[in-house]
Amino acid sequence: MSQKKPNIIQTVTAYSKQLLGFIRQRVNTDEDAEDILQDVWYQLSSVPEIEAIEQVGSWLYRVARNRIIDKYRKQKPDFLEDYGYEDEDGEFSFKEILLADDNSPETTYLKELFWEQFTIALEELPENQRQVFVWNELEDETFQQIADRTGENIKTLISRKRYAVKHLRERLETVYREFVNY
Numbered sequence: 001m002s003q004k005k006p007n008i009i010q011t012v013t014a015y016s017k018q019l020l021g022f023i024r025q026r027v028n029t030d031e032d033a034e035d036i037l038q039d040v041w042y043q044l045s046s047v048p049e050i051e052a053i054e055q056v057g058s059w060l061y062r063v064a065r066n067r068i069i070d071k072y073r074k075q076k077p078d079f080l081e082d083y084g085y086e087d088e089d090g091e092f093s094f095k096e097i098l099l100a101d102d103n104s105p106e107t108t109y110l111k112e113l114f115w116e117q118f119t120i121a122l123e124e125l126p127e128n129q130r131q132v133f134v135w136n137e138l139e140d141e142t143f144q145q146i147a148d149r150t151g152e153n154i155k156t157l158i159s160r161k162r163y164a165v166k167h168l169r170e171r172l173e174t175v176y177r178e179f180v181n182y
Contacts, residue, residue: 007050012041015060022061022106026068036067057105065106113175121171125164132157133164 019040024033040063044050053059122130135141135149136157143154150157 008041008045011044011050011056011060015057018104019060019064022104023064023068027071032071036064036071039067040064055105058109061104061106061109114172117172117175118168121168124171125167129160129164129167132160133168136161 016037020033020037023036024030027033027036040060043063044060047053050056122133125133132146135146136143141149143157146152146157147154
C-alpha cells in the first residue's frame, strides 16, 4: 500500500493539469470538468496494481473520455459543433485530430483509432473503388494518370471515387458519432 500511494501522487502531479485541460475542452463547465477529473482519480485509486497499467497516460485519457461520454449520455448536446469537430461545411471532421502536432496520449490514441477504422472501411470497398481512391487520394495520382494506367473512362473513375468517398464518410461518421456520442 505504501508503494501504491507515491505512484498515485506522482501520476496525479504529472497528469492533473494536462488532463483537466483535455476534459475542459469537452464539457460545458469547469465544475463538470473538475467532477470528471475527480472520477478519473478515484478510478485510478481503485486499481489494485497501478504498475500493471502499461501506459498510464493513455489509460487516464480513456477513463476521462468514458466519463465524458457517460455525462453526455445523460445529457446529449443539440449540435455537433458543441464538440468543436465540425468542419466549415457542417460535416464531421477528423482533420483537427490528424493534424495535431502534439504527441499526447489522447492524440496518439485518436490517430490510431482513426487509421484503424479507416483501413477497415477501405477494405470494405469493392476493389475498383478502393484502388481509384488509393491512387487518387493517397498516392496523389490524377484521374488522367489513372485512366492511362487502367484504360477506364475518367468519368467512370470519378464515379468510383465518389462512391468510395461516400462509403468512407458514412463509416467514419459512425465512428465519429460513437466517439462524441451524438
